[in-house]
Amino acid sequence: MKMVERYIAAVQRELPKNKQDDIGRELKANILDKIEAMEAQQGSVTEAEITELLKEMGHPRSVALQFCPPTPLISAALMPLYLHTLYMVLGVLLVISTIAITSRWLDGAEMNLFWFLKGLASSFLNDAYFAFAAITIGFAVLSRKQKTDSTEAPGTGKWSPEKLPAAGKDWQHISLQNIFGDLATMLFLVMLIWYPIWQPDSGATSIFTLEAHSVLLWFTPVIGIAIVHSLWQLRTRLWNRNMLMLNIGISTAFFLVSLWLVVNTPILRIHTEALHASINVSYLELSIQIFVLVIAFIAAYEVIRDIRRLIRIS
Amino acid sequence: MATAPLDKLKLELRRGVLVLAVLASLRQPHYGYSLRKQLQDAGVDIDEGTLYPLIRRLAEQGLLDSEWKQGEGRERRYYQLSALGTDLLEQLTQEWISLNSAIGPLLLCKTDEEQHE
Numbered sequence: 001m002k003m004v005e006r007y008i009a010a011v012q013r014e015l016p017k018n019k020q021d022d023i024g025r026e027l028k029a030n031i032l033d034k035i036e037a038m039e040a041q042q043g044s045v046t047e048a049e050i051t052e053l054l055k056e057m058g059h060p061r062s063v064a065l066q067f068c069p070p071t072p073l074i075s076a077a078l079m080p081l082y083l084h085t086l087y088m089v090l091g092v093l094l095v096i097s098t099i100a101i102t103s104r105w106l107d108g109a110e111m112n113l114f115w116f117l118k119g120l121a122s123s124f125l126n127d128a129y130f131a132f133a134a135i136t137i138g139f140a141v142l143s144r145k146q147k148t149d150s151t152e153a154p155g156t157g158k159w160s161p162e163k164l165p166a167a168g169k170d171w172q173h174i175s176l177q178n179i180f181g182d183l184a185t186m187l188f189l190v191m192l193i194w195y196p197i198w199q200p201d202s203g204a205t206s207i208f209t210l211e212a213h214s215v216l217l218w219f220t221p222v223i224g225i226a227i228v229h230s231l232w233q234l235r236t237r238l239w240n241r242n243m244l245m246l247n248i249g250i251s252t253a254f255f256l257v258s259l260w261l262v263v264n265t266p267i268l269r270i271h272t273e274a275l276h277a278s279i280n281v282s283y284l285e286l287s288i289q290i291f292v293l294v295i296a297f298i299a300a301y302e303v304i305r306d307i308r309r310l311i312r313i314s
Numbered sequence: 315m316a317t318a319p320l321d322k323l324k325l326e327l328r329r330g331v332l333v334l335a336v337l338a339s340l341r342q343p344h345y346g347y348s349l350r351k352q353l354q355d356a357g358v359d360i361d362e363g364t365l366y367p368l369i370r371r372l373a374e375q376g377l378l379d380s381e382w383k384q385g386e387g388r389e390r391r392y393y394q395l396s397a398l399g400t401d402l403l404e405q406l407t408q409e410w411i412s413l414n415s416a417i418g419p420l421l422l423c424k425t426d427e428e429q430h431e
Binding site for chain 1: 345346347348351362363364366367370382388389390391
């Protein structure tokens with residue numbers, strides 16, 4: 001019988017405090033009933049048979065889980081809202097981190113791309129850990145408060161089929177990652193172009209050559225439209241005819257400006273005295289040219305892609 | 315080859331039916347082991363790992379009343395349908411009968427091809 005006691009104690013250890021006594025008491029009664037039935041059948045029961053019986057019942061942890069199944073941290077009904085909130089907040093944090101780190105990077109004496117990326121990753125991750133923990137804890141508390149019999153997801157109460165967006169292809173749905181990625185890129189560009197003008201006292205000079213900088217200043221309204229467009233996408237989350245046309249316009253402008261920058265080199269101001277002796281200025285300029293050419297190709301690809309989508313949507 | 319999906323579907327099919335069988339058996343008071351025996355004798359095989367937590371859950375929902383009683387030198391917890399459980403069992407029985415009469419002919423219905431074979 002000591003083995004039965006030991007088994008029940010092991011099950012109880014895996015149970016919540018308030019249920020240990022009650023379930024343990026009931027489990028003991030059930031096991032003893034079973035042993036009694038075996039004794040009635042065979043006359044007596046050996047220790048080996050009791051061991052076998054307990055093994056058949058399962059590991060103490062499995063038995064405890066059958067009596068008290070674990071409840072998920074976030075209920076299934078709240079999961080879609082949780083994920084949506086998480087992506088939105090992380091997206092906003094990425095944009096804020098980009099602004100903060102770009103400003104710090106432009107303020108610094110050394111404009112090293114590696115330090116910029118490292119700073120951006122570190123700033124974003126620091127905020128993201130906190131946001132992830134806070135949102136998860138908040139939703140966990142909300143899941144506990146929610147009535148157990150409610151399976152309806154929040155925000156799904158009032159709806160009608162007529163108000164749903166028109167059925168479309170998968171590509172019509174705009175992902176949050178794309179929107180926040182675009183927003184962060186555009187804000188980074190604006191800051192890069194306008195920083196010396198915003199902060200004339202800092203003595204900072206533009207990283208672009210005079211000619212490239214003046215073109216980019218004129219290009220800023222297009223970037224502004226792209227930012228507003230991204231913000232609008234957050235609201236609609238679905239490509240439509242007008243949005244595609246606007247995107248074609250923006251991508252075409254990006255393509256033309258990138259191409260102009262490639263043709264009219266140099267793009268960036270390179271301080272030859274700050275460069276390491278092994279770095280060749282012409283190679284560096286060529287690398288920058290190739291980089292901007294890649295941007296032009298991406299913009300051209302987006303123009304073709306959106307024209308095809310526009311034809312399909314028509 | 316089809317054992318795994320079959321087992322899963324059988325489990326799903328039995329889940330709701332077992333509640334009905336347990337509630338129906340608990341019109342009379344039973345302790346865990348005697349309930350299992352009664353169900354087994356009636357042809358409903360249910361393992362302890364499913365049955366004992368199930369009766370506790372039904373009791374927590376107020377469908378069963380429970381009471382510890384001393385007998386044959388030791389204690390046992392007896393369960394019996396509560397007033398709420400009796401009411402619910404009646405409604406579930408009606409639901410079962412109506413489902414059974416609707417699904418029965420569907421399951422027995424053969425396609426034209428099968429009939430020609």
